[in-house]
Amino acid sequence: MLSGTSDIAKRYTTALEAINEIACTYFFAGRFKDAVQTLRLSLELTEAQEVTPQSRLILLLLYGKVLLVEHLIRRNNPELMFSVIRQAKALAEKIQVPEYVADAVSLLGEACCNATTMSILESGNMPFGRQDKYHDALAYQQEALKLRETLHDSKGCSESHFLLGLIYQFWQQNELAREHFMTAIQIAEDNGLVLEQAEPNxxxxxxxxxxxxxxxxxxxxxxxxxxxxxxxxxxxxxxxxxxxxxxxxxxxxxxxxxxxxxxxxxxxxxxxxxxxxxxxxxxxxxx
The missing domain is CATH 1.25.40 (Serine Threonine Protein Phosphatase 5, Tetratricopeptide repeat)
Structure with missing residues (x-):
């Protein structure tokens, strides 16, 4: 028997951290259905009053990332993806944790970029040279990079430099794109980051x-x-x-x-x- 509210809160935090690890493992293995189901169920648990907003936010950020990657591969409707990411951004801003704000802003920028790219491809065109597109994605990613530089978030900075390079590559500003890709790789190398070197390469x-x-x-x-x-x-x-x-x-x-x-x-x-x-x-x- 738990002694009171504080003990319940601690147990929820421990349980949700474990669930987050399970969902992340499913995600990395490409088991999208299992990851989504796990995250949906865990988010229902976060409605309990003893659950901290930060515990819910961490799950929302992972859920948004899973949906983002799944959208890119399955080409499914991006509506839920945007809904979850915007929920994460709003909650991060509410509880005022800078690193989570930066993560949510970057994720929203990446979602805008991917959704735009998929829409262009599905219309039978290629995304290159589309100067009329990607402006929202660029603004979000520039904001995220500024926040991450202030926080000295090496992993986040590497990610944001790659995502900025991606937009410039689509705009065929290739020299600028290469600069961002190489910066992303250099930051990752300097800080012993592995996965962050894959996409820029x-x-x-x-x-x-x-x-x-x-x-x-x-x-x-x-x-x-x-x-x-x-x-x-x-x-x-x-x-x-x-x-x-x-x-x-x-x-x-x-x-x-x-x-x-x-x-x-x-x-x-x-x-x-x-x-x-x-x-x-x-x-x-x-x-």
Whole structure:
């Protein structure tokens, strides 16, 4: 028997921290359904008066990230994703915890960027050169980077530099994009961060490929896959393999191209998203 409200609050905090770890493990394994179900149930628990706002906020931020990645892969309706992320942002601002405000603002910027990109791709177009798009995403990410620099949040700064580079890459301001990607990698290297090096390397691969430097593109692509695997994040590994497939096809190495395509499909099948890889594969090939 618990002695009172403070003991109940402590037990809730401990339980929700454990649930958050479980949901995060599901997420990294690409088990979206399990991660979403776990987070939905845990958020119901946070309605108890003994639960701290911070415990709820941590779950909302993870839930928003899961929905963001799932939207990018499954191309599902982004309405819930935006709703959850905006709830997280409002709560972070209410309880005034700067690092969580920065995380929520960055997540909202990333959501705006991804939703815009998916909308453009689904219309049959490519996202490059669209100067009329991504302005909200840019503003949110610039705000997030400023907050993270003030907080000396190395992981957050690396992430924000990558996401800013992504927008500039879409705008075809390639030199500025490369600067942000390289800064993201340098910050991650200096602070022993692994997973944060995957995405900037993958997009430097696209940049090198578009410049016709296939050897450099291959190097970046291999680094992206290495850091993704080392960081244990499975959802984007099919994208890394498809990107390498495209480089090997351009180099005329059909055997290695087929190997990476098979690996992408095996991983997608394991995560239950194989039916969505056709669209992702076609978009990758068009770069």
């Amino acid at each position: 993958r997009h430097l691969m696209f940049d090198a490929r578009l410049q016709g430097d296939l050897d450099q593109a291959l190097l970046y692509g291999e680094r992206a896959l290495f850091f993704r695997e080392a960081g244990g994040f499975k959802p984007y590994q099919p994208l890394d393999h498809l990107a390498l497939r495209d480089v090997y096809r351009q180099k005329g190495d059909a055997e290695k191209a087929q190997f990476h395509e098979r690996q992408a499909m095996i991983l997608a099948e394991e995560m239950g998203v194989a039916e969505h890889m056709t669209f992702v594969s076609a978009s990758s090939e068009r770069l």
